[in-house]
Amino acid sequence: MRQNFHHGQSTGQKTNQSTINLLVADDPTDLRLKIDNATIISAHQYLTDSHYQNIPYARVFNLCSSYKYQSSGYYVSLLAEARSHRSIPSVSTIQDFQSRSIMRSMTDEMDNLIQKAFATATAKEMSLDLYFGQSLDKRFNELATRLYRLFPSPMLRVDFVQIKGKWLVDKIAPLAMKKIDEALMPTVQELAVNFFKRKRFHQARMRNYAYDIAVLYDPEEVEPPSSLPTLKRLCKVAEQMNMYMELITRNDMDRLSEFDALFIRTTTNVNHYTYQFSRKAYAEGLVVIDDPWSILRCANKVYLAERLAQEQIATPQTWILDSTWLKGDRLGELPLPLVLKQPDSAFSKGVVKVKTYEQLKTTLQNLLKKSDLLLAQVFMPTAFDWRIGVLDRKPLFACQYHMADGHWQIVNWETKNKNNLWGAYKTFEIDDIPPVVVKTAVRAANLIGDGLYGVDIKEVDGKAYVIEVNDNPNIDLGIEDQLLKNELYRRLIQSLMTRIKVARDISRLRL
Template sequence: MNLILRKASDRDLDFLDQLEQVAFSEAQQSSRRNIKKGINSDFQEILIAEQKHKKTPVGAIVLFKYSHTLRIYSIAILPEFQEKGYGAFLMDYILDFAIKSQMDVISLEADANNTKLIAWYENKGFVTKEQKEDYYGVGLHAVKMEYHIEDSSSEKGIKNIIVINKPHNWPFPDVNAKVITVKDYINQPEYQNNSDLRVFNLCSSYKYQSYGYYVSLLASARGQRVMPSTTTIRDFRILNVIQTATYDIEEYINKALRKIDGSTYSLNVYFGQTKNKEFKKLCLKLYQLFESPLFKVVFVKHEKWLIKDIQVLTLAKLPADDLENVYEFARRHFNKKRYSIPKLKNYKYDLAILTNPNEATPPSCPEALRKFKDIANKKGLFVEFITKSDTDRINEFDALFIRETTNVNDHTYEISRMAYAEGLVVMDDPWSILKCSNKIYQNETFRRHRILTPKTLVFTKNLFDNSMLDKLTFPLVLKQPDSAFSLGVTKVENKEEAVSALKSLFKKSDMVVCQQFLYSEFDWRIGVLDNKPLFACKYYMTKGHWQIYNWQSDEQDQSGDSETLNIADVPDKVIQTALKASALIGDGLYGVDLKMVGDKVYVVEVNDNPNIDAGIEDLILKDGLYEKVIDSFINRIEVAKNIQNIEFGGK
């Protein structure tokens, strides 16, 4: 949709006046004086719809904002621009605006004789509630119509689950949620196999690879709604991401804190609310950006108020005086909560490729990087290679292509998340990095969707007992959940070796992956882009070693041989399994590692940021491989630029 929405200003008065005259009957028209008052009203939201490139205004919406109801006062498109789907575009925005503002109802009035318009509203989900006699004048009747935003607590089958280390510490009775332990959530089948759960993670710590971290990770893998998500947990630790994400609400921050004396202020946000009513709007805005049940925002004032830090709160950290308010907010929250996804912003056609010139084993060699740049330039994309030192320039670009080994716990994730917050098209996107970086997430996801993997168990530190190894068949492979390039992966031949390896691994993570050892001469690597196969390779095990990489070797080349094949020459079962597995991660660029043992295909893992090196992965497609990747970026940028470019926020 080549359309954007922006807030109206006084310079739009002539257009809005013209629109009233051509779109509505005389009895329905607003006066020029009332239009001007509406533009400057806190109660009204007037938005102009205009064609993106021509900046031509084509329509407008006028919304009245009540406590729990969003009223559509008018919605209009110039006659010459009708029948193009613009009306549906405006209605989608109105629904999204109502959800974000936590409204219960969208209401409107329509001419009772305009059956075509009424049918259009009915098709959008509106229901006629009553007829209003003489509404527009004598004999000019209207119908009142309403759209009720579904109360999420009434969603069929959805249940609220509160996961907490010590359930007896939950002090609030009579909330619409079941309180369970971390142990039960991780191990009980009723929570493993039910996607109709809304999980509220109130663990005592969200530290990386702690139980709190894994509760959110597993919930996501199980297809459950979870708060806070692992993305939110990570975002709270990255100041640049916080400041980028909150840039658009600086006006709210400074308006809310204008009467605060001093240079620092802290605000606790409980389920999107606060006991300080004057900060209600600000809390809602913060909560829409950072969906976490309980968090604290620290503001600092220099020339203006800025966010210095955001901290996740646990029950133990709540002030005693706030508990009564928290209980009331929790009760309301569990009865009604809606979720929404922020929209992307749009920028110019420039591509940043993130690299690390000092990386020993980068995902793309210099020749491959040169090919990416040359082909992008030919297709109209300007390319600049950047490093982590260019983080503060990320909003200069349209898109970000990460060609540095990613890790959820370093700058690559931070830059990816920041780029997404700035509206860039990102590959690898932060969610793919999160999902691909953790074997526990993938195991849970593949198990749930019945994708064959080597037989896998997950050991948890506080629940593990050496006797658990007695019934297992050796050799086994033990993996640190965020292992990559065969690092953090250990093959153990017996129980004694396993106990020793687990002791070491538990020092780094509360959970460890234990997998059946499957021998094969090579692993398949299927490159996938946009849910389509991109390349196919056989990666052979290093000579005399059980892995592709042998980091203990003294040889200069520590990896095995490779063989690149035409997609058509790969067993169909391998391709289809790879596509199914990668689709569960996303629609970006992935490398799916598989083993074929007999007639069975096992998914080992899905990797974001797969290797694309000149003379290996591009051996079959040649420059065509680079063209496909660049074409994907162009298509994604075009889609992003045609999505609603909406400046959100009330007055």
């Protein structure tokens, strides 16, 4: 039985580090702000002064009046990335501002909030000013916060236009300080001070860390991929390796630019905030596990079935079903029992075993209401599934996940006895399991990418059959780490470190 925990905060306090907060503006005198833990300089200084070129740790808050291509404001963010400084906004965010279609696509998720915010507006055009992620009009604070999370920038003006009765984002541009009414400055000053007070980047550190890693988790998740004690162990090992690791939640998307990497440790899905975090982090230049394409590919069982078939990797006999299978006697062509899977099923949810054709028809009708395509596979009974963890295209760990007591899956969501939720498990040395299982698992995972995956395999008569490839695999104390202990966490952290170094080297080569 896996343990799960429901409460917890970020672990470890960072103290001392020579990270400098720089507020960069066209003309520093225009800012009219006093921030104790930030230095205000001109764009010219940042771009040309060798002192700022050689600062190893800096966070650059770009308050220039324009982010147009090849403007000073554009170059501030571009050269910040070249110097391995953290820039807010990043170049990728600036590029998002240039495309109305991208802006509208990214704000689709908050459409209801946008319509509600301007429901009583009589004009056809409206503007919302964002000051350090806040609006001066409290009615728009929720919308301002959501916009800041998507487009992290110190100060922005977001223009909206009403087209055929619907409000849409029309333009996003920096809000020039010199254009702010003097009467508003005390409030703007207060928002700026509060912004730096509540952010981790204002804290002093007692040591320099090589890199900062955010670990996205959900303290309320019932069966998380890693328990809170596991994540604390991970943070402890990271500290030993001179890496700062902090647990963040879904409310911290606006903080992604503070970090060098994002490690997702809550169950992922495409229509979910985890995918938004992954996509945003990747766009901001962070190293990401699980990366967006791994989430997209692993989340859809139809994609996996097609991909595995193309590469001739063995799976249980598989059919992709649609509504045409409900016509005539086509269902009679399928053998029973069958396992039906929703394309986005996970953790044994959305997976149904059918034993009769009546069950098959009814279940298919119900599942097709959620997806136009479904997966059907021949039921292949085994006492356990192999779970092979794969990282950087190499095997990381090997476990047997046994079926839950009296059930045909490793997790029995129907049981009322929580002690019987999970089946037993056993961890093995990689060299002690059948080579065909390891080879097949690595081949399957490599079709997805080079990240962290858990490949489920059934071994029957000496042959290995891939059931699925999972991003965001379970890693828990006493289970997956049973043999490797802290070495498993060191390998995970080392992978992130290597990826950060490679990404920075590539960035420098491009410039």
